[in-house]
Amino acid sequence: MSRIMTGARMVIEALRDQGVDTVFGYPGGAVLPIYDELFQQNDITHVLVRHEQGAVHMAEGYARSTGKPGVVLVTSGPGATNAVTGLTDALMDSIPLVVLSGQVPTFLIGTDGFQEADTVGITRPCTKHNWLVKDTADLSATIHKAFHVATSGRPGPVLIDIPKDVQFAEDAYQGPKQIDPPRYQPVRKGSVTAITRLVELIEQAERPILYTGGGVVNSGPGASQLLRELADATGIPVTSTLMGLGAYPASGKNWIGMLGMHGLYEANLAMHGCDLMINIGARFDDRITGRIAEFSPDSVKAHIDIDPSSINKVIHVDIPIIGDVGHVLEDLLKIWKSRGRKVNTAALGKWWEQIEGWKSKNCLFYRNSDTIIKPQFALQRLEALTKGRDRYVATEVGQHQMWAAQFLHFDEPNRWMTSGGLGTMGYGLPASIGVQMAHPEALVINVAGDASWLMNMQEMGTAVQFRLPVKQFILNNERLGMVRQWQQLLHGERYSQSWSDSLPDFVKLAEAFGCKGAQVQDPKDLDDAIQQMIDYDGPFILDVLVEKHENCFPMIPSGKPHNEMLLGDAETQGAIQGAGAALV
Amino acid sequence: MNALNIQKGASSHSAYDLRDPNAQVEESHTLAVLVENEPGVLARVIGLFSGRGYNIDSLTVAEVDHTGHQSRITMVTSGTPAVIEQIKAQLGRIVPVHEVHDLTVEGPAVERELGLFKVCGQGDKRVEALRIAEIFRANVVDSTLESFVFELVGTPSKLDAFAELMRPLGLSDLARTGVAALARGI
Numbered sequence: 158m159s160r161i162m163t164g165a166r167m168v169i170e171a172l173r174d175q176g177v178d179t180v181f182g183y184p185g186g187a188v189l190p191i192y193d194e195l196f197q198q199n200d201i202t203h204v205l206v207r208h209e210q211g212a213v214h215m216a217e218g219y220a221r222s223t224g225k226p227g228v229v230l231v232t233s234g235p236g237a238t239n240a241v242t243g244l245t246d247a248l249m250d251s252i253p254l255v256v257l258s259g260q261v262p263t264f265l266i267g268t269d270g271f272q273e274a275d276t277v278g279i280t281r282p283c284t285k286h287n288w289l290v291k292d293t294a295d296l297s298a299t300i301h302k303a304f305h306v307a308t309s310g311r312p313g314p315v316l317i318d319i320p321k322d323v324q325f326a327e328d329a330y331q332g333p334k335q336i337d338p339p340r341y342q343p344v345r346k347g348s349v350t351a352i353t354r355l356v357e358l359i360e361q362a363e364r365p366i367l368y369t370g371g372g373v374v375n376s377g378p379g380a381s382q383l384l385r386e387l388a389d390a391t392g393i394p395v396t397s398t399l400m401g402l403g404a405y406p407a408s409g410k411n412w413i414g415m416l417g418m419h420g421l422y423e424a425n426l427a428m429h430g431c432d433l434m435i436n437i438g439a440r441f442d443d444r445i446t447g448r449i450a451e452f453s454p455d456s457v458k459a460h461i462d463i464d465p466s467s468i469n470k471v472i473h474v475d476i477p478i479i480g481d482v483g484h485v486l487e488d489l490l491k492i493w494k495s496r497g498r499k500v501n502t503a504a505l506g507k508w509w510e511q512i513e514g515w516k517s518k519n520c521l522f523y524r525n526s527d528t529i530i531k532p533q534f535a536l537q538r539l540e541a542l543t544k545g546r547d548r549y550v551a552t553e554v555g556q557h558q559m560w561a562a563q564f565l566h567f568d569e570p571n572r573w574m575t576s577g578g579l580g581t582m583g584y585g586l587p588a589s590i591g592v593q594m595a596h597p598e599a600l601v602i603n604v605a606g607d608a609s610w611l612m613n614m615q616e617m618g619t620a621v622q623f624r625l626p627v628k629q630f631i632l633n634n635e636r637l638g639m640v641r642q643w644q645q646l647l648h649g650e651r652y653s654q655s656w657s658d659s660l661p662d663f664v665k666l667a668e669a670f671g672c673k674g675a676q677v678q679d680p681k682d683l684d685d686a687i688q689q690m691i692d693y694d695g696p697f698i699l700d701v702l703v704e705k706h707e708n709c710f711p712m713i714p715s716g717k718p719h720n721e722m723l724l725g726d727a728e729t730q731g732a733i734q735g736a737g738a739a740l741v
Numbered sequence: 742m743n744a745l746n747i748q749k750g751a752s753s754h755s756a757y758d759l760r761d762p763n764a765q766v767e768e769s770h771t772l773a774v775l776v777e778n779e780p781g782v783l784a785r786v787i788g789l790f791s792g793r794g795y796n797i798d799s800l801t802v803a804e805v806d807h808t809g810h811q812s813r814i815t816m817v818t819s820g821t822p823a824v825i826e827q828i829k830a831q832l833g834r835i836v837p838v839h840e841v842h843d844l845t846v847e848g849p850a851v852e853r854e855l856g857l858f859k860v861c862g863q864g865d866k867r868v869e870a871l872r873i874a875e876i877f878r879a880n881v882v883d884s885t886l887e888s889f890v891f892e893l894v895g896t897p898s899k900l901d902a903f904a905e906l907m908r909p910l911g912l913s914d915l916a917r918t919g920v921a922a923l924a925r926g927i
């Protein structure tokens with residue numbers, strides 16, 4: 158029994174069959190037939206954004222906070238090109254997205270038609286895969302395949318370009334079960350030999366560390382659970398990249414904090430000094446390794462990753478395990494238990510003593526003030542006043558992002574949305590909207606810098622329209638703070654274009670958008686202001702005027718190894734020299 | 742080296758199993774990449790090389806299984822051992838790529854390339870060109886009173902050698918297909 162329908166109807170049908178409840182999008186000529194179908198149904202909510210970049214980041218927020226793929230619908234030409242930053246962001250952070258773009262009709266392709274762009278050409282390097290569908294008969298199968306590709310193996314964004322005549326034409330709809338099983342089937346189970354080898358190392362290691370990343374979160378809640386079990390049963394310290402925060406709870410006894418360029422002293426020194434590094438779903442990003450030649454020189458390294466190309470890409474590892482984190486950890490625990498749950502207890506005790514010693518350095522120390530709000534203090538108060546709530550946090554990019562990672566604590570995965578790989582200013586506000594769509598009752602906060610926030614501030618309109626009570630917590634230093642910090646450390650304090658001049662009045666801006674805003678300047682008023690933001694039943698912009706020249710520490714300057722970390726009170730002038738100055 | 746005394750390369754699935762990964766010498770490898778013959782697949786492969794800064798020394802592609810829509814891309818690439826491993830892994834994760842074979846390490850393989858060489862000249866040079874072509878077992882596929890087009894099939898180095906010899910004899914145009922390669926045996 159075949160069901161004949163238009164391509165536009167197929168899109169809706171296929172999305173419904175894939176369990177999609179929300180689409181973030183913006184209409185235009187080349188997707189009008191699909192919008193017409195959207196109009197005539199009630200199963201899928203369409204969130205009308207203000208700019209297509211916002212739609213993609215919203216879908217990312219939705220995906221990261223739910224584990225389900227985010228769905229975006231944009232028109233041809235400018236609609237598709239506006240989606241490119243979001244696609245690249247999702248590719249770098251392995252976020253599953255399905256983006257549908259309209260295209261000029263097939264007979265106009267190649268003629269420089271109105272709003273024609275070579276969308277599959279432009280998005281080929283910034284998607285995991287993409288398709289141009291030239292025949293309505295292929296459309297439904299392609300959409301089902303797209304969901305499969307976006308969510309299997311290492312997740313990522315995919316795009317389907319649909320010419321307008323393909324949307325109008327009729328053909329038979331195929332459901333997800335009617336199509337051939339896709340050939341793309343990445344391995345999920347790791348090699349038992351390699352896992353056993355790792356278990357043997359865990360049994361003997363004197364200074365082991367679990368270096369976890371976004372792969373744990375992407376592998377699903379089960380993987381986070383297994384990580385907790387492994388860490389707690391073996392007593393191995395856990396650190397995480399920016400992407401993996403929450404997979405192991407910040408309140409857990411083995412947690413030693415985030416690592417990396419602005420990671421904690423104890424985490425970075427433990428990475429440097431360990432004898433067994435177990436990388437679980439992280440990718441040895443340059444923000445983590447610092448100078449490669451001096452990265453953790455005395456350790457044996459194991460790497461669990463679902464993407465074979467992550468293995469030996471940057472750091473050569475001794476035990477590569479290709480597989481899904483959840484599956485591998487399950488086997489690892491099984492083997493470790495069956496061999497008698499052994500660890501090198503005496504050595505581990507000494508290792509922990511050493512780590513405690515590093516902890517006592519109190520690397521996040523900052524000099525607080527009675528008169529000016531320190532950004533770190535603002536985040537500590539935000540943490541205190543929101544603790545224990547059903548809370549999700551998004552961020553923009555800059556100093557505030559790093560401080561948020563340092564001072565906010567996450568006990569669950571999928572609670573922290575930040576642009577890690579691409580570092581996209583303008584990510585946080587739309588991401589917070591996507592999160593709130595998925596979790597209407599939760600407290601969703603975007604920790605922002607003034608400059609980043611302006612990059613996609615038009616999406617405040619979306620928040621107001623859809624009554625999404627997202628809280629915009631702007632740490633306003635009237636600077637492009639992170640740029641200013643680098644200029645101070647690296648470019649002789651010549652602050653070239655790192656000023657946020659002519660900033661809008663954020664409170665009036667909130668009013669103009671039809672929501673509420675407040676400004677706070679005195680540390681004494683901070684708690685009340687945060688409470689007012691939390692309690693307000695609607696979107697809220699809190700403009701927190703903070704110390705303008707605070708620097709984010711600790712910091713591993715570019716091109717330096719982990720053990721040459723700068724602490725807050727360290728002499729910072731001339732810290733980055735030579736080849737390091739060329740790095741970003 | 743380290744407290745646990747593990748030999749580098751002690752484990753399977755590692756690039757260490759193959760060669761010294763830290764070697765800085767560039768090697769040339771011939772890869773056979775079997776792909777779904779869908780639009781854009783070649784652009785994906787080439788885009789990977791340009792985007793990540795890898796070398797393509799030679800590339801040939803054609804559909805080899807019409808019913809199965811499978812194409813075979815044969816490419817010769819060069820890089821340090823670590824780069825070659827990365828190239829294979831990166832190729833392997835392209836969605837429509839079905840298989841990646843490194844013919845250089847997977848055992849003996851035959852490699853052949855076809856070249857067409859136009860050589861213009863008269864008198865002694867013309868005779869000499871014909872004589873050398875015979876030695877190389879090249880075929881004459883076109884001839885005028887002042888030119889030949891030779892067709893030569895062989896390894897890339899054989900074609901290189903032939904071109905070198907023809908240059909002083911009036912080599913004016915040269916077209917090469919790039920390498921096609923298959924593993925020997927069954």
Ligand SMILES: Cc1ncc(C[n+]2csc(CCOP(=O)(O)OP(=O)(O)O)c2C)c(N)n1
Binds near residue numbers: 555580610634638
């Ligand atoms: C789209 C984009 N453009 C430029 C940058 C480079 N950049 C990184 S941080 C930063 C400054 C961010 O300033 P702000 O949002 O005010 O945050 P702060 O660092 O002051 O906390 C800039 C310009 C970027 N990451 N993204």
